[in-house]
Amino acid sequence: MSIPNSIPAAFDLQLAYQHQRRKTFGYAQRRDVLRRLSAEIRAREPQIIAALQADFGKPASETILSEILVVQQDIKHTLRHLRRWMRPRRVVPTLIGFGTSARVEYQARGQCLIIAPWNYPFNLAFGPLVSCIAAGNSAIVKPSEMTPATSALIGEIVAAVFPPELVTVIEGGIPESTELLALPFDHIFFTGSPAVGQIVMAAAAKTLASVTLELGGKSPTIIGPDADIKQAAKWVAFGKFSNGGQTCIAPDHLYVHETRRAEFITELGARIASAYADGPTSPHLARMVNAAHADRVWGLVQDARAKGAALDVDGMRAGDAIGPTVLGGITPDMDIDGAEIFGPVLPIMGYSDIDTVIAQITARPKPLALYIFAQDKALVRRVLDQTSSGGVGVNLTMAQYSHNNLPFGGVNNSGIGNAHGMYGFRAFSHERAVLRNRFSLIPLIFPPYTGRVRRLIGVVRRVLG
Known part of the structure; x- marks a missing residue:
């Protein structure tokens, strides 16, 4: 045909x-x-x-x-x-x-x-x-x-x-x-x-x-005070920079406990250097899908830098390709704080109180994914109970998508x-729904509603509440 x-x-x-x-x-x-x-x-x-x-x-x-x-x-x-x-x-x-x-x-x-x-x-x-x-x-x-x-x-x-x-x-x-x-x-x-x-x-x-x-949405990632930093850096780099960061469940931004922030940035920088040694021209990194998308993502970087963000890892740009970039010192007035990034640019924010992080997450539209790196089960449970997202990864990123026995989907905005x-x-x-009658007793309470039928309805009410 x-x-x-x-x-x-x-x-x-x-x-x-x-x-x-x-x-x-x-x-x-x-x-x-x-x-x-x-x-x-x-x-x-x-x-x-x-x-x-x-x-x-x-x-x-x-x-x-x-x-x-x-x-x-x-x-x-x-x-x-x-x-x-x-x-x-x-x-x-x-x-x-x-x-x-x-x-x-x-x-x-x-x-x-x-x-x-x-x-x-x-x-x-x-x-x-x-x-x-x-x-x-x-x-x-x-x-x-x-x-x-x-x-x-x-x-x-x-x-x-x-x-x-x-x-x-x-x-x-x-x-x-x-x-x-x-x-x-x-x-x-x-x-x-x-x-x-x-x-x-x-x-x-x-x-x-x-x-x-x-x-999609801005999927947050939390690095707890007791996280395995080497493991976290590997998983975050994989989740963020695969497909050139153009992934709906990629970590969008990180909250790193202040006591581990410097260590995490050092480990993440080493991981980026190992996996994507040539920056934007690395053969292991996808480029942006087109020039307009590259301009949009690079514009977020330039806006953040102009407003005081620190360049913890300089990914640079070559044509439509952007190398893995890590930014610190993010503030609410920066465009990158509110936009879904959808590129290989990772903002990192320090925190000392998990309640502040939870409040920031719940103030935003519900994300498609949320990631937590921590050994403290009580901390993980607290984040799970007090936030809403499409899915959650604990001590990993992205892998929930490929688990065929798990539902994959968002909630509301995601x-x-x-x-x-x-x-x-x-x-x-x-x-x-298919319901077949075998010997249903429901006809006993069909109209007309005689005294006998009303008494039966009374019995039904008492039994069924």
């Missing part, structure tokens, strides 16, 4: 096959198409690496770890558990349901729209698609126009694996996204900024589509809904 030549044609084709898909796209068919996707990704691995290198200089090893391997792990995990996820779940009867049997069935939502971002363009297009297909849906995938080589390759892979009535890729920019958002999809899965997330949610409201929004593994399957599924 030929690929539809317009957005309405692509949508209408999938709509026309929706009834047939509900009848025929069962466990075996979903399993087979996911296996084909895995094989196609494996065969095209050199092309994927080359595309991400072309789009923003992503190192091959990072592409393998954070783009290809993550998707393949999603597929493998899904294939291992899909039969169990799809199985209807029996629920325990309640007193009012005496004489009935109840279960929850997982039904495909229908036609889905997946809008992928530019920062992990391969992973964040195919990861949600794996969950979408596992749940039995069709999908239109809209990759980012800011990573054109990867977007084109996503289109090729999808066309090689899926018939267009099941999955279609629509390339383009804001006009194409706007046209897609005007269509009555059953579910929209969006990954991007909170500002654009509001636009997506407003568009979804017009057709009452359900949404999963994976957004997102709505969850993804990955069973949680991704459920995000793309309607949990349908």
